[in-house]
Amino acid sequence: xxAASPSISTLTSLPAPxxxxxxxxxxxxxxxxxNSFMLGLTGAMTLLALVPLFWxxxxxxxxxxxxxxxxxxxxxxxxxxxxxxxxxxxIEGTLLLTVxxxxxxxxxGLLAAFYAAYHPNTPLGVALRFGTDVLSGVPSxxxxxxxxxxxVKTQGxxxxxxxxxAMAIIMLPTIVRTTEExxxxxxxxxxxxxxxxxxxxxxxxxxxxFPAAMSGIVTGFMLALARASGETAPLLFTALGNDxxxxxxxxxxxxxxxxxxxxxxxxxxxxxxxxxxxxxxxxTQQPDVSRINQSxxxxxxxxxxxxxxxxxxxxxxxxxxxxxxxx
Amino acid sequence: MQKLSTQKSxxxxxxALISRITEHxxxxxxxxxxAMALLVIVLMLAIGxxxxxDSAIARAQFGWAFISPFGESSWDPVGDxxxxxxxxxxxxxxxxxxxxxxxxFSVGIAIFLAELCPPWLRSPLSLMVELLAAIxxxxxxxxxxxxxLPLVVAPSGTFLADTLGVIPGLDLIFAGPISPSGASRLAAxxxxxxxxxxxxxxxxRDVFMAIPPSQREASLAMGATRWETIxxxxxxYGLSGILGAIILGLGRALxxxxxxxxxxxxxxxxxxxxxxxxxxxxxxxANEFAEAVSALHSQALVEIALVLFFMTLILNxxxxxxxxxxxxxxxQEARA
Numbered sequence: 001x002x003a004a005s006p007s008i009s010t011l012t013s014l015p016a017p018x019x020x021x022x023x024x025x026x027x028x029x030x031x032x033x034x035n036s037f038m039l040g041l042t043g044a045m046t047l048l049a050l051v052p053l054f055w056x057x058x059x060x061x062x063x064x065x066x067x068x069x070x071x072x073x074x075x076x077x078x079x080x081x082x083x084x085x086x087x088x089x090x091i092e093g094t095l096l097l098t099v100x101x102x103x104x105x106x107x108x109g110l111l112a113a114f115y116a117a118y119h120p121n122t123p124l125g126v127a128l129r130f131g132t133d134v135l136s137g138v139p140s141x142x143x144x145x146x147x148x149x150x151x152v153k154t155q156g157x158x159x160x161x162x163x164x165x166a167m168a169i170i171m172l173p174t175i176v177r178t179t180e181e182x183x184x185x186x187x188x189x190x191x192x193x194x195x196x197x198x199x200x201x202x203x204x205x206x207x208x209x210f211p212a213a214m215s216g217i218v219t220g221f222m223l224a225l226a227r228a229s230g231e232t233a234p235l236l237f238t239a240l241g242n243d244x245x246x247x248x249x250x251x252x253x254x255x256x257x258x259x260x261x262x263x264x265x266x267x268x269x270x271x272x273x274x275x276x277x278x279x280x281x282x283x284t285q286q287p288d289v290s291r292i293n294q295s296x297x298x299x300x301x302x303x304x305x306x307x308x309x310x311x312x313x314x315x316x317x318x319x320x321x322x323x324x325x326x327x
Numbered sequence: 328m329q330k331l332s333t334q335k336s337x338x339x340x341x342x343a344l345i346s347r348i349t350e351h352x353x354x355x356x357x358x359x360x361x362a363m364a365l366l367v368i369v370l371m372l373a374i375g376x377x378x379x380x381d382s383a384i385a386r387a388q389f390g391w392a393f394i395s396p397f398g399e400s401s402w403d404p405v406g407d408x409x410x411x412x413x414x415x416x417x418x419x420x421x422x423x424x425x426x427x428x429x430x431x432f433s434v435g436i437a438i439f440l441a442e443l444c445p446p447w448l449r450s451p452l453s454l455m456v457e458l459l460a461a462i463x464x465x466x467x468x469x470x471x472x473x474x475x476l477p478l479v480v481a482p483s484g485t486f487l488a489d490t491l492g493v494i495p496g497l498d499l500i501f502a503g504p505i506s507p508s509g510a511s512r513l514a515a516x517x518x519x520x521x522x523x524x525x526x527x528x529x530x531x532r533d534v535f536m537a538i539p540p541s542q543r544e545a546s547l548a549m550g551a552t553r554w555e556t557i558x559x560x561x562x563x564y565g566l567s568g569i570l571g572a573i574i575l576g577l578g579r580a581l582x583x584x585x586x587x588x589x590x591x592x593x594x595x596x597x598x599x600x601x602x603x604x605x606x607x608x609x610x611x612x613a614n615e616f617a618e619a620v621s622a623l624h625s626q627a628l629v630e631i632a633l634v635l636f637f638m639t640l641i642l643n644x645x646x647x648x649x650x651x652x653x654x655x656x657x658x659q660e661a662r663a
Contacts, residue, residue: 035552039443045435046444046452049528052521053459056470111363124364130647131368137575137643138374138636139582141609145616145632149377169370176367202356230463233584233609237617277465281585284469292473299466310461314454 057303064300067293073301077243083290087298089245093160093273096247097239098229100164100269101171106221109175114205116176117183128176136173143169144234152238158272163239170231171224178220178317182213185324216320219313226309230302232277241282242272276302375640378633385409385626393627394634402595402611404620409627411634413595417512417605418635421587422580424516424601425523429576432520433527434569438557440528441535453532460525468589471518476509476590484513484602492602502600510592512605518586523576530575530650534568535561537657571649578642582635584609608635 071086078085112128119125147166152158186209194204210217235241247268254264276298283295349355385393392398393411400412436456440449488503505511538561546556562569592604593614608631619625 031552031555035554038554038558042435042439042443045432046439046456049432049436049459049521049524050452050455052475053455053462055474056462056466059470059474060466108363108366111360112367115360115364124361124368127368128364130644131371133647134640134643135367135371137578137582137639137646138371139584139609139639141582141584141612142374142378142632142636142639145612145629146374146377148616149381149629150373153381172367172370200351200356201353203352205356226461230461230465232463232465233613236613240617277463277585280465280469281589284465284472284589295469299469302463303466306461306463307458310458311454314457318450318454 057307060296060299060303063296064298064303067297068300069297072294072297076246080286080288080291085294087276087279087294087301089243090274090276090279090298091301092247093239093242093245093278094229094275096160096268096273097163097167097235097275098225100160101167101228102221102225104164104168105171105175105224109172110179110217113176113179113183116180118205129180132173132176135169136177139233140170140231141233141236144237147234147238155270157270158238158240159270160239160273161269163235163273163275164269166234166238167228167231170234171228174224174227175220178223179213179217182216182220182320183209185216185320186212187324216317219316222309222313226306226313229275230277230306232275232281235275235278239275239278240272241274241278243274243279245271245273276305375633375636378629378636382626382630382633385623385630388623389627389630393630400595404615404624407621407623409623411608411627411631414606414608414611414631415634417591417607418581418609420601420605421512421515421519421591421607422577424513425519425580426573426577428517428520429524429527430573433524433572433576434531434562436524436528437531437535437569440532442553442557442561453529456525456528459521460529464522464583464585465589467518467522467586471514471586471590472508475518476514479509480511480514480517481505481507481509484509484511487513488602492600499599500601502598503602505602506592506604510590510604511602512591513601515587515591515605515607516601518590519580519583522583522586523579526579527572527576530572531565531569534565534572534650534653537568537654538564539657539660565653567649568653571646571653574642574646574649578639578646581642582609582639584613588613608632 071084073086073091074088075084075086076088112132116125116128116132120129143166146169147162151162151165155162190212191204191209194208195201199208250268250271251261251264254261254267259267280295280298280302283291283298286292346352389409393409394415395410396412396416398410400410401408402410402413440453440456444452484505485503487501488505491497492501492503494501505513542560542564543556546560547553551559587607588610591607591610593606593610594604595606596603612628612632612635616625616628619628
């Protein structure tokens with residue numbers, strides 16, 4: 001009864017069969033016109049909404065393409081006012097921060113997703129899904145402040161570590177959600193078969209369902225990485241920025257001083273670092289024209305990075321969904 | 328030889344014991360995944376708790392007057408006197424502009440993708456709409472400053488100021504002149520609209536696609552046109568889900584930082600006009616937190632973050648409940 005009530009109530013809200021409205025020739029023509037006009041309008045709106053996409057991509061490619069060169073990718077910045085130099089520090093910083101964030105976020109995200117996928121109706125499962133949904137809506141600037149309070153304040157200085165933690169929190173909800181979705185796409189029979197053969201739950205999860213969902217889960221990671229690597233706000237007061245950051249030189253100096261590689265990397269995490277979006281933001285705030293030009297080139301690199309990952313990942317996910325629907 | 332095999336059997340009996348006690352490793356596994364699930368929830372709470380702790384002095388000093396729309400609004404880092412209302416006002420006004428522009432577009436896109444679009448076109452179009460959401464915020468800002476503001480916002484702002492801005496009453500909202508660079512609340516709202524369209528469109532599309540086909544068929548069989556079916560049957564049916572999508576978009580607009588900071592002009596002035604520069608909660612944090620003058624200054628900024636956190640928290644909860652309700656109702660209907 002309850003199931004049928006909405007359809008009845010919506011049907012009663014249909015136009016009452018008034019003469020002028022439904023059977024008159026003019027009324028019929030008007031309804032037909034309204035129909036095609038409004039349907040056409042939705043199509044036009046879709047096209048219009050895509051204008052900014054192509055405008056942005058096109059303009060960044062055109063403008064950034066003029067200023068991109070090998071120096072930009074391999075050199076450190078020159079002092080303000082001088083032409084030339086590059087953003088190697090930001091490329092290395094983005095790399096360091098993204099890898100660090102992935103290392104922090106992936107293990108807990110993955111394990112929490114196993115819980116969400118296989119215990120969805122327990123109180124903790126409901127709370128977890130609600131928590132991830134809400135966490136994904138927390139503004140990135142608020143997460144930046146949280147990273148500052150959690151890491152920078154306790155350590156007493158800005159660092160790559162703080163930036164990595166903030167970026168990891170941004171990635172976490174995406175990782176949990178996509179992994180959960182992908183685990184749910186694995187046919188139940190596979191999991192049940194393994195459990196019926198006497199394999200414990202952890203072995204079933206890690207050796208049967210996880211490999212079966214692997215490609216989808218990895219694309220989920222890539223989407224999360226792409227999203228996080230384009231973020232600026234969480235890094236403003238955590239990684240701060242550092243235009244003298246030079247990974248190669250730090251490794252070289254460390255090796256000279258007889259440090260082991262892990263120790264050098266741990267040292268590196270204690271330094272402030274820059275990232276591509278952070279550099280882009282800072283460059284747009286400067287009156288120097290060559291910096292503005294470079295910021296277009298940085299936008300170019302950033303867009304290529306983010307869009308490539310997104311397109312590849314989404315096409316893979318789409319294929320997977322289609323395959324599992326087809327079964 | 329003898330010794331080795333007893334050692335081996337001893338070892339295996341120890342393993343057997345461990346295995347029995349832990350249910351073949353399942354108990355530690357379950358505890359591990361439960362702990363990680365808890366971690367996500369604890370993280371949510373920790374964000375709120377830490378912001379609450381770090382704004383203690385500011386909260387004690389200013390009380391509720393900090394976020395009150397009444398009374399003098401001042402933001403004076405030198406005199407250590409802080410009222411957050413101008414920023415809250417800026418955030419609300421830019422988000423409202425964004426929502427008003429974004430609603431017709433996103434619902435139109437959702438209808439087109441779910442109801443009208445030929446299947447072969449659906450996934451490339453969905454992909455493109457979602458790519459809009461993937462473009463980093465700073466790139467929107469950069470494009471906004473150098474392309475969108477001078478070419479679109481400044482001319483349309485001048486037009487609005489010349490037409491609506493001279494009408495008494497409406498001049499509160501549309502009083503010009505807009506600055507030549509175009510930096511204004513309107514600019515921030517328009518860029519925000521572009522940024523939240525993908526969110527609202529994607530969620531509403533899913534809402535439309537979850538509506539049972541029987542609803543459409545019944546309406547079409549009664550002789551309604553496709554548009555009448557959409558407008559009078561499908562939209563009312565999915566209304567709470569669409570509302571959820573809109574609130575979700577509003578939540579994104581409230582918290583968006585970089586693009587807004589780059590185009591809004593960052594100034595507190597008395598004017599309420601959309602064509603004048605403004606300031607938002609997220610942009611004041613972005614601009615001032617790293618260089619906060621005094622302890623009270625940084626605490627006041629943390630308190631703004633706390634307010635922002637609660638605003639988005641509440642909006643997200645409402646939105647999720649609305650969207651979940653539609654999903655649950657559809658599941659029930661499918662079972663019945």
